[in-house]
Amino acid sequence: MKRADRLAAIVQRLLERPGQLHSLTQMSEELGVAKSTISEDLARIRQAFAEAGLGRVETFAGVNGGVRYLPLRGEATIRAWAEELRALLQQPDRVLPGGLIYLVDVLFNPLWAQRVGETFASWFHAQRVEYVLTVETRGVPLALFTAWALGCPMVLARRNSRATEGSAVSIHYASTGSDRIQTMSLARRALPPGSRVLVVDDFMRGGGSVRAMCHLLEEFEAEVAGVAVMIATSVPEEKEVPAYEAMLVLEDVTESHGPRLRLGDRFREG
Amino acid sequence: MKRADRLAAIVQRLLERPGQLHSLTQMSEELGVAKSTISEDLARIRQAFAEAGLGRVETFAGVNGGVRYLPLRGEATIRAWAEELRALLQQPDRVLPGGLIYLVDVLFNPLWAQRVGETFASWFHAQRVEYVLTVETRGVPLALFTAWALGCPMVLARRNSRATEGSAVSIHYASTGSDRIQTMSLARRALPPGSRVLVVDDFMRGGGSVRAMCHLLEEFEAEVAGVAVMIATSVPEEKEVPAYEAMLVLEDVTESHGPRLRLGDRFREG
Incomplete structure (x- = not known):
């Protein structure tokens, strides 16, 4: 040869x-x-x-x-991806009733899931991540490709515990700005005690789901190695989590102009 | 250079x-x-x-x-993966109450999701697959890596329609061997009419979920390019879908011996 x-x-x-x-x-x-x-x-x-x-x-x-x-990428590559993603998500026809944005075509496109996963892996690989955690359902592709890029397993918190996952730890929490009580559970055998875990989600408004994931990790005596989201909203400015990295920040959504996004704060440093 | x-x-x-x-x-x-x-x-x-x-x-x-x-793989590679997966899943401590098997650690391990996805892609790439469809939640990693290996998008059917996905088509169906009526929905904009779609799932017993996905595809005037599951049960022998490919077949589950599996019928041809 x-x-x-x-x-x-x-x-x-x-x-x-x-x-x-x-x-x-x-x-x-x-x-x-x-x-x-x-x-x-x-x-x-x-x-x-x-x-x-x-x-x-x-x-x-x-x-x-x-x-x-x-597959850790340099700052220039990640910035170019964030710019391209921003342009893609600012299309006016993505606005749904209630000021929501249609995102699933992007989240479930392997090309974008892989790019976002490689971005999160590049940002957090130095944190000795052993597992990547998300809560069902839309964050799964991002968490999976983050784990793939880091060479570690991902674990999935469920909205309800399932017979197919054996005994589980469940927590209850209030959604941000509402009195509705939600449940989140994780299989007891999913995570060894003391693991270092990167928390990933697709979209963060108040941070209630992410905080619940961090709370759930406490039950497993796990350490939060970081929090990464694809999109965070600019309002409320104070999130329920102390620190996180967002690829994009959603400024506002109007039916006439479509969603308006900017790059996450991390890109300002460069 | x-x-x-x-x-x-x-x-x-x-x-x-x-x-x-x-x-x-x-x-x-x-x-x-x-x-x-x-x-x-x-x-x-x-x-x-x-x-x-x-x-x-x-x-x-x-x-x-x-x-x-x-990343299409030869028969020998796929058979070796199926054998390794079989050994992994036959561990006695995988048996859960009710004769269920603990699978999520395998399904959400990027290494295995990628191997299974490459297997399905290898089996069905000749069928001109344009989209890969699964229903939430556990089949997502397999469907995602199948789509990744084929270079096409994946689409996700939900158990309930979501405001974040816009208008959706919903169908109702009875679970195999039960009178319980379930719902499955897919965003209207997820799939252009006339698409060729590969249906993927992690586990198939009677085939009710897979049949419901095929039924949902009819509403989109889509063609079923094939059905691929990681595990099918040997009983009932007659499934609610006419044709499918399974990587492994679950023969039975006992708490004393653990799950007993064999390779899918496709491997007999070789």
């Missing part, structure tokens, strides 16, 4: 399963070259990816060592 | 967004070589992938032409 083909084969392996650790020993056996050759190839790939902002190639030494690829 | 680096860069582009069409013109500009050189590189990558059973590299001629990668 020529070097060009070997490099292509290694890139293929790394990219098809982000976050998964690949053994150098196994790779050297499968590709029929010495481990030192694989290491040299990886150094070259790592540098090429770093230069092009294509994500991170991480190597781990030791008996259980190996290499993994994380 | 040396040929080895260029091949690696092309593989990276193809794999990071399965199903998406990449323009040869754009690729040649970005990599700074002639289109004919890119074409030669692609021919080499296509052959290498085909030989290793790593999926399909498709090129399209013409003004809107380009190249795309579909």
Whole structure:
């Protein structure tokens, strides 16, 4: 096998399963070259990816060592995605009765779910995330691709506990600005105690659902590694969660002009 | 840029967004070589992938032409995944009260969702699938990765219509073997008339939910391109749908021995 083909084969392996650790020993056996050759190839790939902002190639030494690829993106790429998403969501025909926005075509489009997931992974990978949590239903694609990009599992809080999930921990909470009591539950076996968890959701107004997820995590003695939402509203300014990152902020929705959004505060720093 | 680096860069582009069409013109500009050189590189990558059973590299001629990668897997790879999944699900501690199986850790693990999605994509890509449909909630990760692997959108049927999805079409149906009437709805704007749709679900007993999805598709004048489930039960043998493909078949569940599964009928052909 020529070097060009070997490099292509290694890139293929790394990219098809982000976050998964690949053994150098196994790779050297499968590709029929010495481990030192694989290491040299990886150094070259790592540098090429770093230069092009294509994500991170991480190597781990030791008996259980190996290499993994994380599709972490640079600031410029993420900003371009946020701008494109903003333009897509500002289409006037997205306005629904009640000042709501039609979002499901975007949320359930794998291309956008993957981009948003890679964005959240890029923002929070340094927080040693072990699980990604969301509550059903619309946030599932974003949480799933965030977990995919980080190479960790996702866990799903349900609106009602289900027989198919065994014993569960349930909490009750009031929706922001209303007296309606809602329930949220998570299977007892979904999360080992002490886990570090990234909380993900598609849309945040007051932050009640996200706060409920954080509260639920306390019951599992889990740590909140961060909170990431695709869209937060500008009003109310004070959310029920102390800190979060939003890709976009919804300023207002009018039937004549459509939704008006701006980039999240994180993009101001740059 | 040396040929080895260029091949690696092309593989990276193809794999990071399965199903998406990449323009040869754009690729040649970005990599700074002639289109004919890119074409030669692609021919080499296509052959290498085909030989290793790593999926399909498709090129399209013409003004809107380009190249795309579909992560379609060979029979041997899919069988190995099915065997591994079977072993994982046969763990005795998966049995829940009522003869149910704990599955959510597998369904919401991106690694398994991706493998199952690639399996369904491999089985049905020849059916010209334009959308992948599932009903909330547990089937979402499988449907999402199936759509991802096919490069098409997914659409989600809800148990109740939602204000956030605008006007919707709702149907009512009886669960298999029960008189309980259930509702299923799909946003009117989710699906253009005449679409070809692959129906995906995680678990099928009588087939009532899947039949309801097919019924819902009739309301959209859509065609059913196929039905794919991760697990079908062996009883009842007659399902409410005429044809489907299952990765695994659940024979029985006992608390002493755990779930007993076999590979789906499709694997017998080989």
